[in-house]
Amino acid sequence: MRGLLLAFVRFSLVFAMGCVAGDPEEPGPSLAPLVDPGSVEEAGILAFLNDASTTFTLLDIDVALDRRAARNLVDERPFASFAEVDAVPYVGSVALQKILTWALENGWVEENDGDRDGATLALLNDEETTFTLLDDDVGLDRRAAQNLMDTRAGADGVVGSADDVVFVSIAQVDAVSYVGPAALDLLATYALSNGYGSEPVTGGVPCAIISEVLEGPGRNNKAVEVFNCGPEALSLDQLGICLVRNDDTTCSSTATVGSGSLASGEVWVTCRTRTGEVIDPYQPLIDACDAEIGGTAIFNGDDRLMLFHDADANGSFDGEDVLLDTFGDPNTRPADTIWAELSFRRCNLEPFVSGDFDVDDHYTRHGSTSFTHLGTPPQQTCGPAGTAGEGEPCLDTMGCAEGLRCFGRPNDGSSPYGQCVDPTPIPGEGDLCDRFSPCNDGLVCAGWTIFGEGICVPQWMAGRYRDDVPEAIPAGGTIERGVVVSGLASVPVDIEVTTHIVHPRLSDLRVILADPNGTESILWDRTSELEEWSRSFALNGISRDDEVNGRWTLR
Numbered sequence: 001m002r003g004l005l006l007a008f009v010r011f012s013l014v015f016a017m018g019c020v021a022g023d024p025e026e027p028g029p030s031l032a033p034l035v036d037p038g039s040v041e042e043a044g045i046l047a048f049l050n051d052a053s054t055t056f057t058l059l060d061i062d063v064a065l066d067r068r069a070a071r072n073l074v075d076e077r078p079f080a081s082f083a084e085v086d087a088v089p090y091v092g093s094v095a096l097q098k099i100l101t102w103a104l105e106n107g108w109v110e111e112n113d114g115d116r117d118g119a120t121l122a123l124l125n126d127e128e129t130t131f132t133l134l135d136d137d138v139g140l141d142r143r144a145a146q147n148l149m150d151t152r153a154g155a156d157g158v159v160g161s162a163d164d165v166v167f168v169s170i171a172q173v174d175a176v177s178y179v180g181p182a183a184l185d186l187l188a189t190y191a192l193s194n195g196y197g198s199e200p201v202t203g204g205v206p207c208a209i210i211s212e213v214l215e216g217p218g219r220n221n222k223a224v225e226v227f228n229c230g231p232e233a234l235s236l237d238q239l240g241i242c243l244v245r246n247d248d249t250t251c252s253s254t255a256t257v258g259s260g261s262l263a264s265g266e267v268w269v270t271c272r273t274r275t276g277e278v279i280d281p282y283q284p285l286i287d288a289c290d291a292e293i294g295g296t297a298i299f300n301g302d303d304r305l306m307l308f309h310d311a312d313a314n315g316s317f318d319g320e321d322v323l324l325d326t327f328g329d330p331n332t333r334p335a336d337t338i339w340a341e342l343s344f345r346r347c348n349l350e351p352f353v354s355g356d357f358d359v360d361d362h363y364t365r366h367g368s369t370s371f372t373h374l375g376t377p378p379q380q381t382c383g384p385a386g387t388a389g390e391g392e393p394c395l396d397t398m399g400c401a402e403g404l405r406c407f408g409r410p411n412d413g414s415s416p417y418g419q420c421v422d423p424t425p426i427p428g429e430g431d432l433c434d435r436f437s438p439c440n441d442g443l444v445c446a447g448w449t450i451f452g453e454g455i456c457v458p459q460w461m462a463g464r465y466r467d468d469v470p471e472a473i474p475a476g477g478t479i480e481r482g483v484v485v486s487g488l489a490s491v492p493v494d495i496e497v498t499t500h501i502v503h504p505r506l507s508d509l510r511v512i513l514a515d516p517n518g519t520e521s522i523l524w525d526r527t528s529e530l531e532e533w534s535r536s537f538a539l540n541g542i543s544r545d546d547e548v549n550g551r552w553t554l555r
Contacts, residue, residue, distance in 0.1 A: 039170060040116070042082045044109030045099055049085060050078040063102045069095045092412065097372065117170045118264035119191035120184065122231040124148060124167045126196070127160060138190045144178035151176055166207070166231070170265060171379065196232075206234045209325040209351050210307050211267055211378045214343040215299060216368045217545075218280035222297040223271045223289065224305060226257055227378055229349055233261045236268060236291075240310040242317045243296045244330045245303050253298075256315045258291035267377050272297035284371035301340025304328030329357045341368035347382035360405070367490050367547050370411050391460070393417040393487070407460075408487040412516045412550035419487030421460050431456045449494040449537045450544070461489045465552070473503070482553040485516075492548040495538040497523055499554070506530045515542050516550025 048054055059070035069090040079085050086096060103109050123129055134145035152167070153159045167173050174184060207230035214223040224241055228234050236258040245252040255270075262268050271281065271289035281289075299305065305327040311320045327344070328334070344363035352362055359365075361382065366373075388394050394406035400420035409418040428440035432455060434448050439456035446461065447454030465483040473479050497513055511524040521541035524530040 041100065041103070041109055044103045045082060045085065046079050048103045048106075048108040049073060049099070063098050065095050065098060066090050094372065116188045116192065117266075118231070118233050119196040120170065120173065120187045121167050121264045122196040123187060123191035123194070124152065124173065125231040138186050140183050140186060141178050144176070144183045147176045147178055148173070166229070171377075205309055205322050206230050206232075206239075206324070207351065208234060208239055208262075208307060208309075209346060209349065210305060210327050211346040212269075212344065212374060213305065213327050213339070213363070214285070214368075214371070214374070215301060215339055215341060216282070216285070216343070217341055218276075219298065220272050220276040220281040221279075221285055221369070222299060223269055223285060223374060224293070224297060225374060226262070226268045226270070226307060227346065227349070228262045228264050228266055228268075229351070231264055233263050236260050236262055237313050238310050239324075240308045240315060240317060240321070241270065241293060241296050242306040242308060242330075243299055243303060244306065244328075245299070247333055249331050251306070251317050253296040254316050255293035255296035256310060256313070257293065265377055267375060269374050270297065282369060282371060285374065288371060288374035301337030301342075302334045304330050304333075306330055323353050325351045326353060326357070328359075329355075332357075342366065343368060343370045343373075345373055346378040347380070349378060349380050364409070365407075366411060369546070372411070388420045390420055390422050392420050394420045407489065408549045410484065410486050410516065410550040411547055414484045414516070414551040415486045417486055418549075419460065421458075421487075426458055428456050429458065447493045449496070450539065454493075457489075460487070462494075463488055467554075473509075478555060480553050480555045482551050484551050486549050488549055490548060491545055492542065493544055495521075495542065496535065497538060497554070498533070498535045499523075500533055501530070502532060506532070512555045513538050513542070514553040514555065516547050516552065519543060519546065 054074075056070050056074045059065050059073060060067050063070075065073070069088070072088045072090060073085070076088055085091060085099070131145050131149045134140045134148060135142050138145075140148075149159065150157070151165055154165050170184065173179060173187075207228070209227050209229050210224060211227035212223065212225035214221065216222065226239060226241075237256055237260075239257045239262075241255055241257055242251040243253045244250065257268055257270050269288045269290045270293045271285060271291075272294060273281070273292050274286045274289055306317070306323055307325040308317045309322040309324055310317070311322070317323075328339075339359065343366040344359060345366060346362060347364050348362045364381070388400050388404075390401075390404055394400045394417065400406050403422060403424075404420040405423055406418045407421045409416065426440065426442045428443055431439065432453060433439050433445035434453050435445070437445075439445050442459050443456040444459055444462045445454040446457045463485065465485055467481050467483050471479050471481065492515070495513070499511065501509065501511075503509060507526055507528050507530065509524065509530060510522070510526055511530065513521045513523055515521075519542050521538040523536045523538060524534070
């Protein structure tokens with residue numbers, strides 16, 4: 001027996017005030033690749049997935065992929081690139097991270113790639129590297145050699161001037177026209193054979209920035225990620241983090257970030273501790289943390305962070321130590337905890353050491369439990385403000401007119417867009433309300449379906465989304481329809497679902513709503529309450545303290 005689901009799904013979603021969501025999970029392609037094209041990581045992943053010994057059972061049980069992702073990967077191989085893997089249905093950022101982790105831990109990825117990449121970057125950033133050297137000695141295509149030198153020269157076209165561009169990642173090099181895997185191999189081979197990037201930097205001032213800050217819930221969900229933006233490896237015991245708490249203007253606490261070396265273009269993740277209780281810290285944060293820094297990671301939404309070159313390696317910011325980068329202005333405490341329970345990912349790779357600090361000039365905002373990007377090098381994605389008006393789509397900090405902010409970019413890769421929002425408070429915002437006591441114009445009542453009473457929040461924190469494409473339900477089978485939610489605040493409160501289903505026996509149907517993280521709420525379970533047109537509030541199952549922007553699925 002076949003039924004017809006006119007997948008008419010409407011979500012009414014209202015979110016808690018003061019929370020902002022951001023970026024790129026299953027299903028859908030990842031917007032920020034985990035590996036560079038032509039890298040040994042890509043080669044290892046492809047070798048693993050294309051190998052006959054990599055079975056559905058291995059991917060499903062050992063790698064712990066979604067069964068649909070595992071089946072599709074086996075059915076669609078062989079793969080020629082990481083991008084092809086990313087495009088497989090039900091393979092998103094979570095699956096890609098699991099595949100990469102398995103490949104690294106099980107010997108599919110060659111070691112010492114950091115030396116290879118660091119040597120390549122050191123060669124390209126060397127002031128003595130000329131077009132002739134790249135063309136004749138390295139053996140590049142003349143167009144690739146010229147484009148690399150033009151990129152290095154910056155806007156004025158002169159290498160060695162103030163506006164020179166420094167290559168900070170292999171992805172940045174690979175983006176240059178006529179530079180591909182063959183050119184990258186030639187560059188790495190020449191650089192390694194000529195002594196580039198083989199030793200950590202122990203003298204001079206290195207290039208390092210704070211590439212991610214996570215101020216999550218509880219005491220232990222705190223992380224600070226450091227990125228080596230220079231051409232050579234860095235000694236981790238000469239990098240220090242300084243925490244400036246509350247009204248202090250000097251270091252309240254300092255810690256060395258770790259030991260060993262950090263290759264050019266790579267990141268190092270520090271956290272308060274890897275141990276705690278239940279989800280404080282969360283397991284993904286534990287997995288990503290390279291080194292514990294204790295009390296130096298106990299920061300709040302108004303505390304500032306400084307990264308410094310610890311020349312004497314004594315763990316303190318003193319003497320000849322040099323400030324490398326800051327998160328916030330150490331001398332000025334914000335008027336409120338404006339960075340509380342959020343994570344920030346670097347999008348402007350230029351070090352920041354002084355001046356007026358606007359977090360949106362340097363970072364993109366994400367949810368407080370958005371751990372998937374920790375351990376992944378940042379990309380230069382910040383851009384100048386644009387002219388998009390209130391309520392119009394935007395990308396990161398780009399696109400919004402003056403006075404507006406870009407809120408609500410999904411973290412699951414379903415959409416790169418948020419919406420431009422005017423954050424100016426509205427009269428009546430924060431007042432109590434219920435379904436019989438409406439809010440002022442421009443406000444909606446959030447939370448009344450759960451608590452009976454809610455609070456008034458700006459209208460932009462609510463939205464309606466629909467899918468009207470008809471699809472047949474196979475006999476004894478399952479279909480899924482979805483909508484992408486974006487441009488809202490970070491957590492769902494009131495969730496209303498309206499369905500239009502034509503079926504000869506509606507009591508045969510089970511209807512489930514899943515949020516962007518895959519958490520489910522059963523709306524109807526083979527009950528006589530389900531009618532051709534039905535409306536339900538999702539009250540159970542889905543967390544009201546998790547991501548809301550992203551793909552919602554009705555199954």
